[in-house]
Amino acid sequence: MFPPIQNPTTEAVPPKFGEADLLRRSASTITPPAERQTEVAKLIDVSKCIGCKACQSACLEWNELVEEVGINTGVYDNPHDLTPNTWTLMRFTEFENTETGNLEWLIRKDGCMHCEDPGCLKACPAPGAIVQYTNGIVDFVHENCIGCGYCVKGCPFNIPRISKVDHKAYKCSLCVDRVAVGQGPACAKACPTQAIVFGTKEEMKQYAATRIEDLKSRGYANAGLYDPPGVGGTHVMYVLHHNDRPEIYAGLANNPRISPMVEAWKGLTKYAGLTAIGAFAAFGFLHHLVSGANRVSSADEEAAKRLAEGERT
Amino acid sequence: MTTHSEVAKGDSVHRGNPVTVDRYSAAARVNHWITAISLVLLALSGLALFHPSLYFLTGLFGGGALARIIHPFIGVVLLLSFLGLFFRFWKLNLWERTDNVWLGRLKDVLTKNDEKLPEVGKYNAGQKMVFWSMSLIIVILAASGVVIWQQFFSEYFTVDQQRVAVLIHAIVAIVAICVWIVHVYAAIWVRGTIGAMTRGRVTGGWAWRHHRRWLRELVSDKSKGKPKGVTPAE
Numbered sequence: 001m002f003p004p005i006q007n008p009t010t011e012a013v014p015p016k017f018g019e020a021d022l023l024r025r026s027a028s029t030i031t032p033p034a035e036r037q038t039e040v041a042k043l044i045d046v047s048k049c050i051g052c053k054a055c056q057s058a059c060l061e062w063n064e065l066v067e068e069v070g071i072n073t074g075v076y077d078n079p080h081d082l083t084p085n086t087w088t089l090m091r092f093t094e095f096e097n098t099e100t101g102n103l104e105w106l107i108r109k110d111g112c113m114h115c116e117d118p119g120c121l122k123a124c125p126a127p128g129a130i131v132q133y134t135n136g137i138v139d140f141v142h143e144n145c146i147g148c149g150y151c152v153k154g155c156p157f158n159i160p161r162i163s164k165v166d167h168k169a170y171k172c173s174l175c176v177d178r179v180a181v182g183q184g185p186a187c188a189k190a191c192p193t194q195a196i197v198f199g200t201k202e203e204m205k206q207y208a209a210t211r212i213e214d215l216k217s218r219g220y221a222n223a224g225l226y227d228p229p230g231v232g233g234t235h236v237m238y239v240l241h242h243n244d245r246p247e248i249y250a251g252l253a254n255n256p257r258i259s260p261m262v263e264a265w266k267g268l269t270k271y272a273g274l275t276a277i278g279a280f281a282a283f284g285f286l287h288h289l290v291s292g293a294n295r296v297s298s299a300d301e302e303a304a305k306r307l308a309e310g311e312r313t
Numbered sequence: 314m315t316t317h318s319e320v321a322k323g324d325s326v327h328r329g330n331p332v333t334v335d336r337y338s339a340a341a342r343v344n345h346w347i348t349a350i351s352l353v354l355l356a357l358s359g360l361a362l363f364h365p366s367l368y369f370l371t372g373l374f375g376g377g378a379l380a381r382i383i384h385p386f387i388g389v390v391l392l393l394s395f396l397g398l399f400f401r402f403w404k405l406n407l408w409e410r411t412d413n414v415w416l417g418r419l420k421d422v423l424t425k426n427d428e429k430l431p432e433v434g435k436y437n438a439g440q441k442m443v444f445w446s447m448s449l450i451i452v453i454l455a456a457s458g459v460v461i462w463q464q465f466f467s468e469y470f471t472v473d474q475q476r477v478a479v480l481i482h483a484i485v486a487i488v489a490i491c492v493w494i495v496h497v498y499a500a501i502w503v504r505g506t507i508g509a510m511t512r513g514r515v516t517g518g519w520a521w522r523h524h525r526r527w528l529r530e531l532v533s534d535k536s537k538g539k540p541k542g543v544t545p546a547e
Contacts, residue, residue, distance in 0.1 A: 027365035125362040126377050146377035148362060149463030153476045162463055167378070261476035265483055270364055273487040280491045284498035287423065294425050294503045296518040301331045304517025307532050308332045 002197045002207055005184040015180035017133055024132040026124035037135040041201040042174060042185060044109050045211055045239040046249065047220075048195035051076065051090055051107040058190030059088045062175060084163035087111055087172040088187055091250035100219075108238070108249040109187070109196065112159045112172035114138045116232030119258040120171075122266050123154025129169075136201065136235035137174045145169050154266075156231060156256035174235065204237060211239045230257035319434035319527045321405055326531045332517025334531065336509040344397045345510055351391035352493060358384040359486050385462045392455045399448055405435045406445065412438035432525040443496045450489045457482040 016037075023032045060067060065085040070078055076092040088111035095104045118138045121130040129144035130151065140151075140160075147167035151160045160169045175185035183189070184198035191197075197207065208225045215223035224243025227233050238252070246252040323338040337345070358380045361370035374380040411431045415422070415438040421429045422439070436444070460470045460478035467475070500506045505519040520528040 027368060029365075125365065125368065127365060127368055144377075146362075146371075146381045147463065148381045149461070149467060149475075150362075150479070152463075152467070152472060153461075153479055158472055162467070167464065259473075259476050261473075261480045265476075265480045269480065269483050269487070273483065274364060276487055277490050277494070280494040284494060284502075288498075288502055291423065291425060291502075294427075296505050296516060296522050298518075300522040301516060301518030304332045304521040304528065305328075305330070307521065307528065308326055308328050308517060 002194055002199075004194075005182075005189070005198065008181065008183055013181040016182065017135060017180055021134045022131050023134045024118070024121055025128050026121045026130040027127040033134060035134075037133070039136045039201040040174075040179060040199070040235060041136065041204040042114075042188060042196060042198045042236045043204040043208055043239065044236065045195045045197070045208075046106065046108055047211070047215055047223075047239060047241050048193045049090075049107045049109065050193055050195070051092060051105075052192060053078070053090050054190040054192060055088055055109055055187035055196060056086065056090060058186040059172070060085070062178070062186035063087065063173070082110065082159060082161055082171075084161045084165075084168075084170040087170065093248060093250045095248050104241075106249050108252060110159075110250065112138065112174070112236065113157050113231070114172075114174055114235035115156070116234065117258065119154035119156050119231070119262060120151035120160055120169075121154070122258065123150040123262055125150055133176070135179075137176050137179065138235075139173050139176045140169055140171060142166075142168045142170075154258065154262050156253055156258055172236075201233075201235065208237065208239050215239070215241055226252070228253070228256050230255050319405065319530050320534060321401075321435060324435070324527075324531055326517065326528070326535055333514050334517055334520045334528065335514050336520075337513045339513065341398075341401055342510055342513055344394060344401065348391060348394040348398055351387050351394060352489075354387050355384060355391060356486070356490055356493070358387070360490075363483060363486075382464075385458060388455060388458050392451060395447070395451050402436075402444060403448075406441045408438075408441060409434075412441060415439075427522055432529070433523060433527070434530075435524060435527045437523070439495075439499065443492055443499075446492050447489070447496075450485055450492065453485045454482060454489065457485070 021033060021037055022030055023036070024030070059065070065087070067079060067083065067085045070080070072078075073080065077089065079086055079089070082089050088109055091108050091110050093106040093108070095106050096102075097104050114136055115138065116136065118130070118132055121132055121138060124130045125148060126144050126146045129141055129146065130138065131141055132138045145168040147162055147169065149162050149169070151169050152158075152162065160171045162169050175183070175187075178185060179198075185196075188196040188198040197204070199207075205225065205227075212223045212225060220241040222244040223239070223241050226238035226240050226243060226246055238246075238249075240246060240249065240252075242248060245254070247254050323335060323341075325335045327333045327335070357370050358374055360367045361374075361377075361380055362368070362384075368377070371377045371380040374383050411433075414431045415433065418426075418430055421427075457478040459466050461475055461482060470478070500510075503523065505515055509515050517528065520531075
């Protein structure tokens with residue numbers, strides 16, 4: 001068992017972090033504070049999940065979201081994908097393990113991974129629409145969002161969704177408003193089996209190690225912690241029984257990283273592009289300075305006149 | 314010398330002092346300026362979302378969200394408008410052997426040694442290159458633009474396809490702006506050019522200096538009494 005987070009006091013509590021604790025801000029140059037807050041993390045132990053979807057309900061409840069009544073297409077996933085209102089989604093996979101001959105029912109709670117190196121934030125063109133706090137939480141600031149969908153292209157996990165109603169991007173906020181006052185995320189609070197736990201990233205790693213040890217003793221030799229280094233690690237981590245094959249968990253990215261297309265777009269293209277435009281403009285300016293205008297001479301006008309008159313007859 | 318005509322419908326010479334030459338009809342000029350205004354607005358709204366330091370340009374459009382909404386619709390206007398220009402101008406922009414000669418003497422072009430250049434028809438090789446590169450650029454921008462038009466087309470393309478499209482769109486848009494700079498600079502540097510697109514006419518001297526083959530043909534057509542499209546009253 002992981003010690004549960006205590007219930008809050010009924011007293012108003014000042015937030016523990018805010019504007020002064022930004023590590024990154026989209027389309028802005030900021031100086032992060034000298035001291036980072038303790039990094040937080042949510043640990044999702046896939047081996048303990050029973051697929052009850054209490055986390056999905058708690059997420060809707062806390063964040064005041066309403067999902068449309070969906071349709072059944074023969075799978076347990078409901079809705080069938082993340083939406084602007086469904087920030088977290090249980091994804092069910094029936095996995096036939098050829099080594100053991102067992103049918104394994106893999107259930108993964110999908111949602112924002114809160115990357116240390118967030119692709120959404122790097123792709124975002126709107127200043128301050130995406131922020132990263134020094135504790136690792138990546139949050140969308142909707143009043144600054146312009147709805148361009150660049151975050152969708154930046155994300156290596158295919159998480160953000162653009163609302164068809166207000167045309168803004170939505171995703172899990174790691175319950176930033178709860179965490180700020182010392183609470184864990186709503187999904188973790190609601191989880192009946194403690195498959196979702198929340199604490200500092202260090203605590204979560206240590207706790208995960210005990211879970212992995214337990215799984216290994218039960219025959220899951222490849223059990224491990226999913227904290228992908230390609231995105232600098234994440235602040236939502238999984239304990240997987242088959243950590244060697246994350247893709248079997250409904251396509252969880254194996255060694256995710258920000259797409260090279262996005263890196264090229266937001267890196268070299270940005271600087272080389274403006275340089276090229278500047279160079280063309282500068283060439284024009286200098287050329288005019290050196291050569292002067294190309295003017296029509298009176299001789300040209302005379303020649304034209306002779307031509308026009310001469311051919312009269 | 315040439316088998317085809319360098320003269321477009323509506324082009325004609327008027328004797329006088331100086332000689333004037335009709336170069337662009339009112340319809341062609343309106344068509345050009347719709348394209349030009351669209352292109353400038355697209356460049357401004359596009360650059361605003363391209364580099365954070367230019368984000369302030371969204372202010373011209375009423376904020377980031379409005380810039381994002383307006384940009385692709387202006388793109389549609391540009392595409393249709395440019396299509397009009399394309400069908401107006403493509404024929405006289407076909408590449409000829411003399412264009413290679415002209416291009417080979419680019420140094421003489423830039424140093425104003427116009428007398429060393431071959432006689433040019435309605436368009437010189439530089440103008441033809443602007444025309445064809447813009448044609449290609451606009452097709453690529455329109456196609457990649459549809460792929461990243463989040464509001465209406467995102468569900469028809471995978472995120473990977475959108476990533477490729479957004480990179481292509483950015484790079485090609487930069488090329489478009491560079492070509493635009495060449496186009497505008499040439500019009501400013503070669504004095505007497507802008508009147509062609511504002512009042513629709515140039516002086517005979519301008520035509521003699523820069524598009525002599527076009528002028529010769531216009532004059533000889535006129536002397537033969539060959540009707541060339543609209544014959545303006547004299």
